[in-house]
Amino acid sequence: MSKSETVSAASAPGPESVVPCCPPLDERPLTAEEAETAARMFKALGDPVRLRLFSLVASHKGGEACVCDISDVGVSQPTVSHHLKKLKEAGLLTSERRGTWVYYRVEPSVLAAMGRLLTTAAARK
């Protein structure tokens, strides 16, 4: 059961646990649970192929892209699908089927949370 939150109700239930996650890294030591949550997101971007796929979606016009637009990253099509699933499970992407194609789109809130986790630490220096 996902916590009631300001999640856009239009989308499917999807993977829950989409939260601000954690305080800035230099504010307080992360607890074991916080580290587990945050590490899962960083881990999702810790693969070159996934990072390229994510960047391809994020930089695509309209903020979304179908798999056929981004599947030229040097690996087979099943592998692309596998990585997109990983990114979706990490809460970084959402997918929606429209007719023949499946469109992927970035989840801005999670991305902002990750950025805040890092930039605040640097800004306070």
Add this chain to the structure above:
Amino acid sequence: MSKSETVSAASAPGPESVVPCCPPLDERPLTAEEAETAARMFKALGDPVRLRLFSLVASHKGGEACVCDISDVGVSQPTVSHHLKKLKEAGLLTSERRGTWVYYRVEPSVLAAMGRLLTTAAARK
């Protein structure tokens, strides 16, 4: 020219003349090389234990901590040393021996580069 960009490095040379590594994730698709470099950094923070260790160093008074201060994360001491080595290899931490103890300290420039990679993408939304 109006200040359409909130980038702090408008004219200042900046102490961080180091390579920013990559453009923001939503600006242009990353190349294979860029993705390889950036993924290496994200991967370093993609482990819960490493993330806790990094947070412990970053939040410690004085901006540095010896291993004895942060080795209580639930794993053996050799494992702690192993993870600290990984963080150092990723360029996120630096170490210095002073007498009996070895002190670790965060590398602000690399941290800032990672944050910029994420926050710019979110801020431009």
Add this chain to the structure above:
DNA sequence: GGGCTACATCGACGGCCATCGAAGCAATGG
């Protein structure tokens, strides 16, 4: 229906990685 395209899932394989105990190196204190 038949065929085609777009994408996901399955099963398997190879390699990387987190973890540990044991041992090694460094510095201090007696």
Add this chain to the structure above:
DNA sequence: CCATTGCTTCGATGGCCGTCGATGTAGCCC
């Protein structure tokens, strides 16, 4: 010089993960 403490390195092991070909499913078109 020896013992002790702080930390790193070594070697081994178990598990996770990225990758693939084959197969399955969903939607479009003739």
